[in-house]
Amino acid sequence: xxxxxxxxxxxxxxxxxxxxxxxxxxxxxxxxxxxxxxxxxxxxxxxxxxxxxxxxxxxxxxxxxxxxxxxxxxxxxxxxxxxxxxxxxxxxxxxxxxxxxxxxxxxxxxxxxxxxxxxxxxxxxxxxxxxxxxxxxxxxxxxxxxxxxxxxxxxxxxxxxxxxxxxxxxxxxxxxxxxxxxxxxxxxxxxxxxxxxxxxxxxxxxxxxxxxxxxxxxxxxxxxxxxxxxxxxxxxxxxxxxxxxxxxxxxxxxxxxxxxxxxxxxxxxxxxxxxxxxxxxxxxxxxxxxxxxxxxxxxxxxxxxxxxxxxxxxxxxxxxxxxxxxxxxxxxxxxxxxxxxxxxxxxxxxxxxxxxxxxxxxxxxxxxxxxxxxxxxxxxxxxxxxxxxxxxxxxxxxxxxxxxxxxxxxxxxxxxxxxxxxxxxxxxxxxxxxxxxxxxxxxxxxxxxxxxxxxxxxxxxxxxxxxxxxxxxxxxxxxxxxxxxxxxxxxxxxxxxxxxxxxxxxxxxxxxxxxxxxxxxxxxxxxxxxxxxxxxx
Numbered sequence: 149x150x151x152x153x154x155x156x157x158x159x160x161x162x163x164x165x166x167x168x169x170x171x172x173x174x175x176x177x178x179x180x181x182x183x184x185x186x187x188x189x190x191x192x193x194x195x196x197x198x199x200x201x202x203x204x205x206x207x208x209x210x211x212x213x214x215x216x217x218x219x220x221x222x223x224x225x226x227x228x229x230x231x232x233x234x235x236x237x238x239x240x241x242x243x244x245x246x247x248x249x250x251x252x253x254x255x256x257x258x259x260x261x262x263x264x265x266x267x268x269x270x271x272x273x274x275x276x277x278x279x280x281x282x283x284x285x286x287x288x289x290x291x292x293x294x295x296x297x298x299x300x301x302x303x304x305x306x307x308x309x310x311x312x313x314x315x316x317x318x319x320x321x322x323x324x325x326x327x328x329x330x331x332x333x334x335x336x337x338x339x340x341x342x343x344x345x346x347x348x349x350x351x352x353x354x355x356x357x358x359x360x361x362x363x364x365x366x367x368x369x370x371x372x373x374x375x376x377x378x379x380x381x382x383x384x385x386x387x388x389x390x391x392x393x394x395x396x397x398x399x400x401x402x403x404x405x406x407x408x409x410x411x412x413x414x415x416x417x418x419x420x421x422x423x424x425x426x427x428x429x430x431x432x433x434x435x436x437x438x439x440x441x442x443x444x445x446x447x448x449x450x451x452x453x454x455x456x457x458x459x460x461x462x463x464x465x466x467x468x469x470x471x472x473x474x475x476x477x478x479x480x481x482x483x484x485x486x487x488x489x490x491x492x493x494x495x496x497x498x499x500x501x502x503x504x505x506x507x508x509x510x511x512x513x514x515x516x517x518x519x520x521x522x523x524x525x526x527x528x529x530x531x532x533x534x535x536x537x538x539x540x541x542x543x544x545x546x547x548x549x550x551x552x553x554x555x556x557x558x559x560x561x562x563x564x565x566x567x568x569x570x571x572x573x574x575x576x577x578x579x580x581x582x583x584x585x586x587x588x589x590x591x592x593x594x595x596x597x598x599x600x601x602x603x604x605x606x607x608x609x610x611x612x613x614x615x616x617x618x619x620x621x622x623x624x625x626x627x628x629x630x631x632x633x634x635x636x637x638x639x640x641x642x643x644x645x646x647x648x649x650x651x652x653x654x655x656x657x658x659x660x661x662x663x664x665x666x667x668x669x670x671x672x673x674x675x676x677x678x679x680x681x682x683x684x685x
Contacts, residue, residue: 292581331585368401400456425501480513
């Protein structure tokens with residue numbers, strides 16, 4: 149699971165990410181000319197409405213205090229405003245956002261391969277981390293480096309988005325990056341060659357203990373089902389005695405990929421999901437099964453940010469009693485968007501259908517009489533829809549409305565005031581940059597901070613003016629050590645190795661290991677039910 153610092157960053161970015169990735173994008177994205185026939189509103193009513201809009205726009209265009217930008221008025225105003233009256237997920241994409249959507253779905257881009265962000269104190273563009281194996285990683289760019297020039301252009305006053313655009317470009321082209329680094333006497337220059345940077349949706353898959361595999365899916369892109377297959381094959385699927393499937397903070401993506409992922413752990417022909425809409429007849433999506441995918445128990449981790457395609461996977465595995473669901477109630481998105489490419493490289497993601505889990509429940513959260521921000525960020529009611537009561541294959545009761553309710557709730561332990569303060573002030577990130585500014589970045593495999601490192605961190609916090617008591621330090625000693633280890637692995641090894649450490653230190657993953665017998669029991673009961681059904685035919 150992401151570190152506390154990155155979790156806070158995730159919450160801030162979730163709304164923006166959802167606009168690009170979080171939709172459940174159905175198959176058959178197509179030009180607008182292929183849209184289904186509209187409902188029978190009279191031509192006269194439609195013409196009158198268009199005439200009214202044109203008159204309003206003309207008045208605004210001619211009389212507004214400042215010169216009116218058509219892009220701002222139409223692309224940023226009228227069209228999104230209209231869509232917001234429909235539902236929170238219908239969305240209009242200007243050319244830049246539409247290109248970003250396509251890039252996210254394809255699962256790759258061309259650049260130098262690093263995550264950047266604004267430095268909290270100065271706003272300057274800072275390296276969060278390079279991706280393992282990328283040009284930036286191979287060149288030795290580190291977390292905490294501050295970008296000052298890209299291709300001889302100062303970037304001090306540019307946004308991180310503008311800097312990111314400068315770093316991207318065709319494969320094989322060159323880009324020069326100049327950075328400042330704590331402890332370096334003068335700026336450092338890196339001459340890099342852009343390369344394909346894969347955005348793997350399966351970012352972590354490894355053994356958390358003998359026989360127990362862990363896999364995290366970040367989103368559902370065009371390559372997700374293949375990545376899942378490749379990873380279980382690499383682990384050796386016949387050796388898996390239990391799988392922890394982590395869908396926390398997964399905002400969704402492509403419907404077909406969610407179906408394919410869930411379908412590899414179900415019996416061939418079982419329903420994964422079905423959808424229907426006003427202009428579409430009901431359509432079930434069936435599991436394709438896999439050679440070994442039905443032979444081991446699964447615990448699925450979910451949270452309040454698991455949405456759309458992630459909920460399809462969790463809902464299908466829960467309804468068929470194929471997995472034990474652990475965590476928090478999911479986001480509650482049961483709407484399918486169809487993407488219509490428009491002129492000028494823009495696009496429209498329009499909600500065209502509702503989807504239903506195999507038991508027939510609709511898990512869409514109520515969005516009536518609620519603001520857009522409250523829908524995403526507000527306190528959620530966990531009251532299930534009493535009118536949408538269904539049963540799993542084994543007869544367990546499940547409810548529609550408000551997301552997927554886990555079989556077992558898990559509440560993440562709350563941080564105390566000292567811990568929250570360190571996270572908010574990026575203390576671990578900043579100390580790591582400080583520590584390695586005067587030391588070799590190589591650490592031994594399995595390295596854990598000793599008391600010497602912890603004492604140096606203690607003194608660093610005091611020097612930075614961070615308030616705490618010695619009682620705070622003693623109480624949180626183990627947590628401090630774990631956070632330091634995780635953060636410092638990024639520079640000493642790679643971001644990918646850091647992720648493994650995060651998982652190994654995650655209390656919820658440990659809880660999932662403890663819950664594996666419950667998943668095993670579900671699997672055994674499901675197989676027995678299947679055998680009885682087959683014998684009675």
